[in-house]
Amino acid sequence: MRKLLIANRGEIAVRIVRACREMGISPVAVYSECDRAAAHVRMSDEAYAIGPSAPRESYLRIDRLIDAAAQSGADAVHPGYGFLAENADFAAAVRDAGLTFIGPTPEAIATMGSKTAARAAAIRAGVPVVPGSETALDARVSDAELVSLAASIGYPVLVKAVAGGGGRGMRTVHAPADLAAAVRAARSEAGTAFGDSTVYLERRLVRPRHIEVQLLGDLHGTVLPFVERECSIQRRHQKVVEETPSPVVSPALRARMTSAAAAVAKTVGYTNAGTIEFLLDEDGRFYFLEMNTRLQVEHPITEMVTAQDLVHWQIRIARGEPLDLDPAALLAPHGHAIECRIYAEDPDNNFLPSPGRIVSLRTPDGPGIRDDSAASAGLDVPIFYDPLISKLVAWAGSRPLAIARMRRALGEYLVTGIKTTVPFFTWLLAQPEFVEGRFHTTYLDEVLASRAGRPFVESSDEVEDVAAIAAAIHTALSAPANGSHGNGRAAAGRWKTDARLEGLR
Amino acid sequence: MRKLLIANRGEIAVRIVRACREMGISPVAVYSECDRAAAHVRMSDEAYAIGPSAPRESYLRIDRLIDAAAQSGADAVHPGYGFLAENADFAAAVRDAGLTFIGPTPEAIATMGSKTAARAAAIRAGVPVVPGSETALDARVSDAELVSLAASIGYPVLVKAVAGGGGRGMRTVHAPADLAAAVRAARSEAGTAFGDSTVYLERRLVRPRHIEVQLLGDLHGTVLPFVERECSIQRRHQKVVEETPSPVVSPALRARMTSAAAAVAKTVGYTNAGTIEFLLDEDGRFYFLEMNTRLQVEHPITEMVTAQDLVHWQIRIARGEPLDLDPAALLAPHGHAIECRIYAEDPDNNFLPSPGRIVSLRTPDGPGIRDDSAASAGLDVPIFYDPLISKLVAWAGSRPLAIARMRRALGEYLVTGIKTTVPFFTWLLAQPEFVEGRFHTTYLDEVLASRAGRPFVESSDEVEDVAAIAAAIHTALSAPANGSHGNGRAAAGRWKTDARLEGLR
Amino acid sequence: MHYEVEIGGRLRRIDITRSGDDFAVAIDGRTRQITATRIDAHQWSLLVSAPGKSDTPGRRVTYDVAISVDPAGALTVHVGSTPVAVIVNGRRRWGPGDKRHDGAGAGSGPQRVAAPMPGKVVRVLVAQGEVVRARQPLVVVEAMKMENELRAGRDGTVSEIHAREGVSVEAGALLIVIQ
Amino acid sequence: MHYEVEIGGRLRRIDITRSGDDFAVAIDGRTRQITATRIDAHQWSLLVSAPGKSDTPGRRVTYDVAISVDPAGALTVHVGSTPVAVIVNGRRRWGPGDKRHDGAGAGSGPQRVAAPMPGKVVRVLVAQGEVVRARQPLVVVEAMKMENELRAGRDGTVSEIHAREGVSVEAGALLIVIQ
Numbered sequence A, B: 001m002r003k004l005l006i007a008n009r010g011e012i013a014v015r016i017v018r019a020c021r022e023m024g025i026s027p028v029a030v031y032s033e034c035d036r037a038a039a040h041v042r043m044s045d046e047a048y049a050i051g052p053s054a055p056r057e058s059y060l061r062i063d064r065l066i067d068a069a070a071q072s073g074a075d076a077v078h079p080g081y082g083f084l085a086e087n088a089d090f091a092a093a094v095r096d097a098g099l100t101f102i103g104p105t106p107e108a109i110a111t112m113g114s115k116t117a118a119r120a121a122a123i124r125a126g127v128p129v130v131p132g133s134e135t136a137l138d139a140r141v142s143d144a145e146l147v148s149l150a151a152s153i154g155y156p157v158l159v160k161a162v163a164g165g166g167g168r169g170m171r172t173v174h175a176p177a178d179l180a181a182a183v184r185a186a187r188s189e190a191g192t193a194f195g196d197s198t199v200y201l202e203r204r205l206v207r208p209r210h211i212e213v214q215l216l217g218d219l220h221g222t223v224l225p226f227v228e229r230e231c232s233i234q235r236r237h238q239k240v241v242e243e244t245p246s247p248v249v250s251p252a253l254r255a256r257m258t259s260a261a262a263a264v265a266k267t268v269g270y271t272n273a274g275t276i277e278f279l280l281d282e283d284g285r286f287y288f289l290e291m292n293t294r295l296q297v298e299h300p301i302t303e304m305v306t307a308q309d310l311v312h313w314q315i316r317i318a319r320g321e322p323l324d325l326d327p328a329a330l331l332a333p334h335g336h337a338i339e340c341r342i343y344a345e346d347p348d349n350n351f352l353p354s355p356g357r358i359v360s361l362r363t364p365d366g367p368g369i370r371d372d373s374a375a376s377a378g379l380d381v382p383i384f385y386d387p388l389i390s391k392l393v394a395w396a397g398s399r400p401l402a403i404a405r406m407r408r409a410l411g412e413y414l415v416t417g418i419k420t421t422v423p424f425f426t427w428l429l430a431q432p433e434f435v436e437g438r439f440h441t442t443y444l445d446e447v448l449a450s451r452a453g454r455p456f457v458e459s460s461d462e463v464e465d466v467a468a469i470a471a472a473i474h475t476a477l478s479a480p481a482n483g484s485h486g487n488g489r490a491a492a493g494r495w496k497t498d499a500r501l502e503g504l505r
Numbered sequence C, D: 001m002h003y004e005v006e007i008g009g010r011l012r013r014i015d016i017t018r019s020g021d022d023f024a025v026a027i028d029g030r031t032r033q034i035t036a037t038r039i040d041a042h043q044w045s046l047l048v049s050a051p052g053k054s055d056t057p058g059r060r061v062t063y064d065v066a067i068s069v070d071p072a073g074a075l076t077v078h079v080g081s082t083p084v085a086v087i088v089n090g091r092r093r094w095g096p097g098d099k100r101h102d103g104a105g106a107g108s109g110p111q112r113v114a115a116p117m118p119g120k121v122v123r124v125l126v127a128q129g130e131v132v133r134a135r136q137p138l139v140v141v142e143a144m145k146m147e148n149e150l151r152a153g154r155d156g157t158v159s160e161i162h163a164r165e166g167v168s169v170e171a172g173a174l175l176i177v178i179q
Helices: A010-023 A039-043 A062-072 A088-096 A106-113 A115-124 A143-153 A176-194 A251-267 A299-306 A310-318 A399-412 A422-428 A443-451 A461-477 A480-485 A489-502 B010-023 B039-043 B062-072 B088-096 B106-113 B115-124 B143-153 B176-194 B251-267 B299-306 B310-318 B399-412 B422-428 B443-451 B461-477 B480-485 B489-502 C095-099 D095-099
Strands: A003-006 A026-031 A046-049 A076-078 A157-165 A168-173 A199-203 A209-217 A223-225 A229-235 A238-244 A272-280 A286-292 A336-343 A360-362 A369-373 A388-396 A414-416 B003-006 B026-031 B046-049 B076-078 B157-165 B168-173 B199-203 B209-217 B223-225 B229-235 B238-244 B272-280 B286-292 B336-343 B360-362 B369-373 B388-396 B414-416 C002-007 C010-019 C022-027 C030-038 C043-049 C060-069 C075-079 C082-088 C111-114 C119-124 C137-143 C146-151 C156-161 C174-178 D002-007 D010-019 D022-027 D030-038 D043-049 D060-069 D075-079 D082-088 D111-114 D119-124 D137-143 D146-151 D156-161 D174-178
Touching: A003 A010, A003 A062, A010 A026, A010 A039, A010 A310, A010 A369, A010 A388, A010 B399, A026 A039, A026 A062, A039 D060, A046 A062, A046 D060, A062 A088, A076 A310, A088 A106, A106 A115, A115 A157, A115 A251, A115 A286, A143 A176, A143 A199, A157 A176, A168 A176, A176 A199, A209 A251, A209 A310, A223 A251, A229 A443, A238 A299, A238 A422, A251 A272, A251 A286, A272 A310, A299 A310, A299 A336, A299 A369, A299 A388, A336 A399, A336 A422, A388 A399, A399 A422, A399 B010, A414 C060, A414 C075, A461 C002, A461 C010, A461 C022, A461 C030, A461 C043, A461 C060, A461 C075, A461 C082, B003 B010, B003 B062, B010 B026, B010 B039, B010 B310, B010 B369, B010 B388, B026 B039, B026 B062, B039 C060, B046 B062, B046 C060, B062 B088, B076 B310, B088 B106, B106 B115, B115 B157, B115 B251, B115 B286, B143 B176, B143 B199, B157 B176, B168 B176, B176 B199, B209 B251, B209 B310, B223 B251, B229 B443, B238 B299, B238 B422, B251 B272, B251 B286, B272 B310, B299 B310, B299 B336, B299 B369, B299 B388, B336 B399, B336 B422, B388 B399, B399 B422, B414 D060, B414 D075, B461 D002, B461 D010, B461 D022, B461 D030, B461 D043, B461 D060, B461 D075, B461 D082, C137 C174, D137 D174
Parallel strands: A003 A026, A003 A076, A026 A046, B003 B026, B003 B076, B026 B046
Antiparallel strands: A157 A168, A157 A199, A209 A223, A209 A229, A209 A272, A229 A238, A238 A336, A272 A286, A336 A388, A360 A414, A369 A388, B157 B168, B157 B199, B209 B223, B209 B229, B209 B272, B229 B238, B238 B336, B272 B286, B336 B388, B360 B414, B369 B388, C002 C010, C002 C082, C010 C022, C022 C030, C030 C043, C043 C060, C060 C075, C075 C082, C111 C174, C119 C137, C137 C146, C156 C174, D002 D010, D002 D082, D010 D022, D022 D030, D030 D043, D043 D060, D060 D075, D075 D082, D111 D174, D119 D137, D137 D146, D156 D174
16 A cells, blocks of 8 residues: 545544555545645645535545546545545445555445444344334334334434434434424434435433444454543534543443444454444443444544554554454553544534634644644635534543643633634533533533523633733734734744845845 | 742743643743743743843843742742753752752752762662762872873773763763873863863763663652663764663663662652663663753653653652652553654754744644644744754654654654754654664764765755745745735735734724 | 723723833723733733732733634634633724624624524524524524524514525525514 | 746756646746645645656645745745755845855855854864865854854865954854855
């Protein structure tokens, strides 16, 4: 493998570029119109335009991606996450073009991409699943049948899209009377979002935690699980903070959950990187929820506590290398790691997206801090894609220190020009429930509802005085006579350099 | 401990600010004239001017540092490294002012700061020392006595300043005829540099490695050693690359070296952070070289493989907390870490310092990369201090991957406006001797001499074509009519923002 | 020079006297000594003396400050990493924000709810003439892979509805007006 | 527009025809298609077509480029993180570099060795009239905690010595001239 096309953008494309560089593989970028000067393009060796900014005209165009691979002479394709990462047709198209797909087989993607087929696989592996309907419910299932099915599962029930993800096509129903409407709404949303309107029903557990197990499977039948990730801090079913190890998983429970995860993967002959998601109830029972047949957004925290590089392993597995790792070491976390997903959203305005140009950017660094990002000052966060700015990871010897370090890093993080979720995380990481590890998948939605939009930053009188003084001084010294140059010593020096360069003509 | 004054500048001051933030301690900065807007000032809670830019008028002024501590109400002082970090008078002045000194006692600093007293301590602890003179040699020692002493030690001999460090006041002598002149030169250099012109003689080992052991000692008599650091890559006795673990130290040798280091420290009742430096000869015998009674520049690599925070521990020890760590874990490195000291020097011009304004700065990030730095675009690397730009650390599961990762990170590192040693490291990390771990303390000087100034970057025709094209396009588009604004889309957008702000008046 | 700076509904009156990098700043009558060093077009390093009656008169507090116009056109001062929205001399919107929505913020006059980004109207949740409460969801716009609820900034009555379900809208398109 | 760019002693003749972000660039007669997108005042993203006779005509190579004047006044183009010193249209020094030393680089005419930074002359290693070889150490200046050897850029004869041991010098002070 000498050249690898990255069928993605943003921070995950940058992440894959870095792995390529470390492995001596030449990274090839693709870009939509608005991404011409994006970080993943600038950092790659080659770059190919694949269409307009809207994803369905570029990053979702299988034909154009295969064309770009051919044009560049790439011999492998990494899908990243999102876009086509869990699209079996794409994996098949890559294979049919004679290229290596860095991921599982199209067959495994198809099986585990169906929530009902995945549930069946878990049951075959002897792993408990959340009580629910064993088959997909299409439009022909009558309302009466739905009510009877729900009664047998027990309320509250969740209506979930078979092809779903990210909380879309999902509804909670507490009483039979609301069931039919919820199913209709979920079908409609799922149809629009995924092109597949079938849904299924599942018992909604009370205050469960979301615990997931990262797996690697090689082409020689070895499947190895990693120490669990705790992903219960979610907003509207979207993960916002992840950490490893979980504050509530004992070594004994870890052994059972990771064995169960490996068993499910082996049942479907799974290869490459994947993740088994579980719900863990308040009594310590866990249930298979679904499998993600790709690299996860939150993979860095696993890397920090195991000293393994998951993207390297994805590539090595695809090249046929065996997983020659000590299984016990993968279950013995070295320290603690936490990830905050920094979004271009306005937390004080109902987390509304806040795309636009980043004016200033200062990212945290120093001990235990990793920032996986594709942002830079002067470039746009486009309106067309997921508004993830960066994945900020803090690693330390213990959970309290990792939290302290993350708070320190958030204090160093400066993004101006757009709104970000930094102030929200600063607030969240100070909450006693978070600090003490007392949370579950609905904790965040509940506490957000109870705050009723109160701002996350309540600045002190002194900070407001300083902001007022700074605004006044800045206004006073930004005289038009100076153009955009200001009066600054530092700035003046830079402009002098420009003037010198201009003298070149 | 609620407020801590940092008696230093640059990356180490920033490093200590970060530890303070993580521990809920308020950091207080001091600054010389040219450092008014330096990173450590901007990141602290309070900042005090202590004089002109020249170190002896500011960062070396004990009186002004103590004054600043009093003015701020700080209850502790951290000296960092360099400047007054190993000055017993400063540690005593801090103690006498009723403040906590984050470091060893003035007595321990004084003892171990004298190379001859430190040798005596090692001999008392039963640790081998390099054959050499047991007493300091002042101006009263006759040339004949010197020649006789050298003959008993064996040539080649090193003439070293008793108060020395960083290769200053040091000379190698191969024959008796050169001895007297070398002693005079070393005394003169040491007198100027350290205010103490006494020297001593030491056998110069052939092709030794520099291996050092980090220690922590608490106030309750516990001394714990950490896995060794390999610091043999030196230019003129200055470390330029450090790594841990050493590629040549076996677990058995590690056990012996770390026990020896702890024994020396216990002999002098050592507390807080310190480092015992050894020379390791080609036959696997090690000799005590000296002790550094402070935090080392290269401490981050130890942190990466042990998940301990050495600055936190310095503060915790000073507060009286016990070292409640598993000693075995500190000797079992998790992965491998390498540090490159990125300097503002021109490697292609005999490593001449290259101070000045940083025009653009892009620092590496992503998996396994830590950048301890105080640099930012638009600010100066002053002429007055050590021209260290950043300490770039790569951590990975294995030494080959850590090297690959460092090379990847160096490729992401962009500093314009000044010269840096990035191209030198890119070259060094590709040398077979480095990759295979076959080096010793004079390896780098030898290979640099053999290269006779050949440039470290030999760019390809294609890269030169691209540079030429870029220079031409840049020149063509930097028309004076546009001022410093260029024609760029991104740039234009920013200036629009400025214009809006100017409208504020 | 005199400025009026409003933050969180509170007006501060500021008078500045400059001498090089040093400023004497009277804020609502209390004078403070400031050293302001410009870092670049957007960033400043401020050293601020302790407030007047402090028992630590020699204290010099350091603040890193960045000033920018956010996508809604509001002026934001970051003090460290803490964003503070400021209104200088009564002006609320700068640059392109002028012709865009007023966000969901409270204010006087009719509230004009506009699309903050291009997207598709998924649901209109209120009817003409309906009485709404502050923070009540009004319309759902799908953009950036998420459904985004736009909410009322204050109590009022829906006087205009321009949003239609299923229709794509540009950034800044007026969706709903509340009197 | 026509430019002459010298790199490492080799001159490249460049003709540029612009059309928006796209450029047809003839370099010593071979034409290449370039897309140049400006990132900021100093940085560009270039997409470069494969050279003329390549067997992969569709290849589009991406380069991240930064342009700056270094402390010695030379124009440097960073291609990725690789610095390349360039001379455009024959001009060797820009800005303050004009009145400073010529470094230790080879060139024609007398070589004027000047202090690259403020410091103290520790040792003068050559005498008036002495014949020196390229890279021979001439004078040692202590600055930034290090002793720095300034070396001859080429073979020649020492014609002037302005450096005196123990004397502090400013940046740019002339120390030695070699004919």
